[in-house]
Amino acid sequence: MRTAVVIGTGLVGTSAALALSGRGVQVHLVDRDPSSAGTAAALGAGTEEAPEGPVDLAVVAVPPAHTASVLAGAMRDGVARGYLDVASVKGGPRRELEALGIDLTAYIGTHPMAGKERSGPLAATADLFEGRPWVLTPTPHTDTEVLNLALELVALCRAVPVVMDADAHDRAVALVSHTPQLVSSMVAARLEEADETAVRLCGQGIRDVTRIAASDPRMWVEILSANPGPVADVLARIAADLDETVRALRGLESADADERRTGADGIEDVLRRGNAGRVRVPGKHGAAPAAYEVVAVLISDRPGELAGIFADAGRAGVNIEDVRIEHATGQQAGLVQLMVEPSGAPVLSAALSERGWPVRP
């Protein structure tokens, strides 16, 4: 690939343009808002000048609701040899294009699984996609040349290509992204009217469950509007589990020992299925979370305490894979949990103890 046009210079479009430009591809930037394209160009993402002839690849990075019409326009104008979009849903845009009667051999729908809290070209970075899954949804009609252009883009962005059927993709993101967002919001919504005293009892569990409930509602309305069916299907199955669980809890209130037993079994069942699902969630490096061991150290909250621990861990040659700091309410002291490969745990424990750190068993 030598030339590309990026249509839509928001976070994703500009980040892809930065990655392509950084690896020697001539990138032309287009946006409905010329100041956005200008910002992207100023960041080194490419040029605002129009290409002289068709480019190798057109990357359409506009909001889901406009994806099909922008793609159709670009394809009618013949701006490129191959076309792809990066919208977070894949079935809808394809069906819209089909309805427009467009030949789809030169098109491939894709979805890079990367993002951040901020949007717009100023939030863009060339490394946004590094190591992230980038879903490609070719059909039997997709030109091999177009698939290879998409694979080249993914490689230049240092992402990990994952080939999926468009509808399977939409069901997968409904399951692993869109549903958790809505459920997190619903748990957090219960706190809106809670007593201040109740809220004081919040611990790390609810803190983690509700973290993404802080997300931008408008952005999520747009995402969910493009994938309502698969999300409703997953939520309906959770609703069935929820109804069963409420019934099981009511059984636990019963005076009848058999009903209490049935209730306890129902509760245990949903908790065990939760265990089974949770172990499938990949950790970083794709490892299951259980693959790390925790070394816990008590610290004060003075600057330099963490530095000392990390320095001593570094000296011991042990790599810290993840960190969690648990602070007690209203207190400065806290417990640092250092996640390490199992082989490193005893080495790290011994090294830190030797240097006087209060390592917890």
Place this chain on the structure above:
Amino acid sequence: MRTAVVIGTGLVGTSAALALSGRGVQVHLVDRDPSSAGTAAALGAGTEEAPEGPVDLAVVAVPPAHTASVLAGAMRDGVARGYLDVASVKGGPRRELEALGIDLTAYIGTHPMAGKERSGPLAATADLFEGRPWVLTPTPHTDTEVLNLALELVALCRAVPVVMDADAHDRAVALVSHTPQLVSSMVAARLEEADETAVRLCGQGIRDVTRIAASDPRMWVEILSANPGPVADVLARIAADLDETVRALRGLESADADERRTGADGIEDVLRRGNAGRVRVPGKHGAAPAAYEVVAVLISDRPGELAGIFADAGRAGVNIEDVRIEHATGQQAGLVQLMVEPSGAPVLSAALSERGWPVRP
């Protein structure tokens, strides 16, 4: 308080005994399993010898199902001036004691909001309760002397006393602890049958939402069995939101523009209520999560990288309040997010940039 008896030398009982012994209180240890009391005594939590006369305070730290009967036995034997339990629910034990016709002026129900993954005396530490909320549920009939003994215990354990009505406590933990556990399990349970390709698309959002789905089912069946009514009430309200949300999503699939508009409004409503609830969740030090700013730095995964960052942060005099490390799938490099007080963010950014760290805007 000069003397105490701790009945039940598991994690909580032994930790309280260690804190009391460490601050000069004479502690007598009792457990149905003598080897457990022996272990606690060997750790320095107190003596296995019986007290010569009534002690100042009896701390009953047995499983919820046995709390009332053990309390009743101790009160009939007159082992102490004041009695408290530490069970994770408070309404049930009180009603059981009332049903037994026991004078409750010398009793106060309490609940220390502290725990860990491991149980038993060997997991105990004198600092388990440091800075954690410790709920006290006095009634108008509770002797002031007994309330003061409980407050003294909480102070000696360096916890933060929170006075609540017993039933309000049970509703609060249903909301902030028991419900998030079940909902996390239900989201994780959806992954049990998911395609491997779908699971590969998991990101940090679902990872956080399902973290506590890894919890021990048996322990949670016991906890939930003691508080089924309040948990069912919260879950029923979430179920109502869930049904509304499924309806809103179905509306978004409609051909009718009005129905789509109503659907989008319904989705936006639940997301906004989630925002409003989430800001009420206290962060560490009791601060709302929004109170921190994030300074993000790209690192490789070599030992010593984190040490260097923390050392340079320490030199800049900026205290790091929390850390999150985001690793890309299948990659060694990652993004370190350093949470700092807002005033410290520009100082830290400048200091790290100056020392050559790739700080992300």
